[in-house]
Structure formats: structure tokens, C-alpha cells
Amino acid sequence: MHFLGGVHRILVMSYIRKYKRGESTYVQLIFKEGRKITKIIHLGTAHNQIELDLLLTKASQLQISSDQLSLFPVLTQKQGFLTIVLASIAVAKIMEEKSKFAIKKIVKLIKPLRTGILINEKSGVKLEIEPLISDECVGLIQDLSRGY
16 A cells, blocks of 8 residues: 555555455555555456466566556646756756856746747748847857757
């Protein structure tokens, strides 16, 4: 069992369910978030004790690997936004260290580096306008690309 991070923690767990129907025993791996079953994997049907032992071994191996924390857990909208903000701050810090400029200056330098597209509505002709790159901006780009 493990927890997903966030303001509201949701208990995510899995367990092995086996049940008999006639002479057969069904083995399933059940996943729950809180009290809600989110996924059921039917692993097989055993007709004798050897088959049942094999299915239970397979189920326990799958259960152990599925209970590990995910490298990329499902995030809520707030958590996703916070992750983007923190990543942006980290990138800004690296840019400041490599260029020796404040982030405000970097943003001011790169803001004009947008490509413009003009579309004539009558003729449908598209005109792409490339930005003019200043010498200071070229120096910034070289500073940022150093070491990569």
C-alpha cells in the first residue's frame, strides 16, 4: 500500500482475491483508491492446488511490483500547476547563473524573439516574419548553451 502526495491523500492499495465457483478457484488482483475499486485483473482459474499455488505466486509478484510508488503519479490541477511553477523557478535560477543576468533582463531580451505570422483573409496568403536577433541576445544564447 502507498500514498499519493497532495493536499488530500488518497490511500491506494492492491490485494489478492480468490473465490471458488464449483470445482474452480478464480484468482484476481484488485486495486482500490480509498474505498473504490479502480481496477480488477483476472489472473486465471485454478482447477487443482498446484495451479492455485502458481496463480497466487504470480499474483503476489504483481502485487509487490504494483505497490511501488509511481515515478509519475497522477497530479491534481493544483499540484500540476505547482510543479510547473517550481520547475520554472529552477530553470530561471540556472539561466541567471549561466548568463550572469537577472531573469527580468533575460525575459526582456528574449521577448522580441517571437515569430510573427500575418494572414491575408481575402487571399489566404501567409507571411511569416522572422525576428531580428540583437548581439546582446546572441551572447545570452551562447552563455546559456555553454556546458550542454
